[in-house]
Amino acid sequence: MLETTYVITEQDRKEFREKGYWISPKLLDDDQIARLRKAHDRVWAGDYDGDGYPMHPQSVRPAYEELKLRKLDNGWWVNDEVRQAVTDPVMGRWAADLLETDEIRLWHDQMIYKPGVGDRETAAGNVGWHQDYGYWQATDTTEMITVWIALQDTDLTNGGMMSIAGSHRWGLIPESNSFFDQDMDSLKRKFSALGHDWTEEPCLLKAGQASFHHALTFHGSGPNRTNEPRLSVVAHLMPGGTGYRPRVQHHDNVRLLGPRPYAGQPFDNAYFPLVYSRRNS
Numbered sequence: 001m002l003e004t005t006y007v008i009t010e011q012d013r014k015e016f017r018e019k020g021y022w023i024s025p026k027l028l029d030d031d032q033i034a035r036l037r038k039a040h041d042r043v044w045a046g047d048y049d050g051d052g053y054p055m056h057p058q059s060v061r062p063a064y065e066e067l068k069l070r071k072l073d074n075g076w077w078v079n080d081e082v083r084q085a086v087t088d089p090v091m092g093r094w095a096a097d098l099l100e101t102d103e104i105r106l107w108h109d110q111m112i113y114k115p116g117v118g119d120r121e122t123a124a125g126n127v128g129w130h131q132d133y134g135y136w137q138a139t140d141t142t143e144m145i146t147v148w149i150a151l152q153d154t155d156l157t158n159g160g161m162m163s164i165a166g167s168h169r170w171g172l173i174p175e176s177n178s179f180f181d182q183d184m185d186s187l188k189r190k191f192s193a194l195g196h197d198w199t200e201e202p203c204l205l206k207a208g209q210a211s212f213h214h215a216l217t218f219h220g221s222g223p224n225r226t227n228e229p230r231l232s233v234v235a236h237l238m239p240g241g242t243g244y245r246p247r248v249q250h251h252d253n254v255r256l257l258g259p260r261p262y263a264g265q266p267f268d269n270a271y272f273p274l275v276y277s278r279r280n281s
């Protein structure tokens, strides 16, 4: 964790409320970035910390197609560096201040490896325009936040994310769980036809900086035109007290509540660590 004393300002909050995302100062120092890049190498090679298994071992095990996007949920289960990064209390405080809440827990994390495709014609590294809450309807609040942390300088040349300014105010859009649909143009046609203003803004990040986006903000990313992978660690965060919303949409996290989850059951056990609490600070 970087010993940053940065405190979210009223201007930051205003920007987050208006645009649906906010770009942070550097959250990780260079040593931590190097360790997290190493964590990527280790995890993709099946080299884990602890005695457990990843949540979705099939995300790690396949013989990798060179040009395919790799994504592992809950990397913190099997890597200590990732655990430290995605439970960082400074990040949690910034999220709490942006969401104007007192407590932040981890919903889940993601390690994302976007291959460098150079000038090859492929969409295999694309992330389709989507809303994160399009996947998270088993929770009872849309006031969740994603922290996308860059492990190298990231812009559109290496497949950086783009966000649609103000789209978090559109509400939940049907079929917006379209992360894996790599045809960005057809998704853009479909979602922009809803009549809202479609303004794409690139998330330009120095290594160690993060983009904090609201769970309803549309975002996606195109090809990484370099020959190096684009690496990131992502923390999906929720306010303390977020509970289970039954029978709307399945999410694998619901199993982590036990065999008979009930409506409103808080996601507050060891799978959903407390990242920040104003009471403890």
Ligand SMILES: O=C(O)CCC(=O)C(=O)O
Residues within 6 Å of the ligand: 112, 127, 132, 146, 148, 159, 160, 161, 179, 219, 220, 221, 232, 234
């Ligand atoms: O890595 C990307 O380009 C997109 C990631 C994403 O959709 C997210 O972190 O919510």
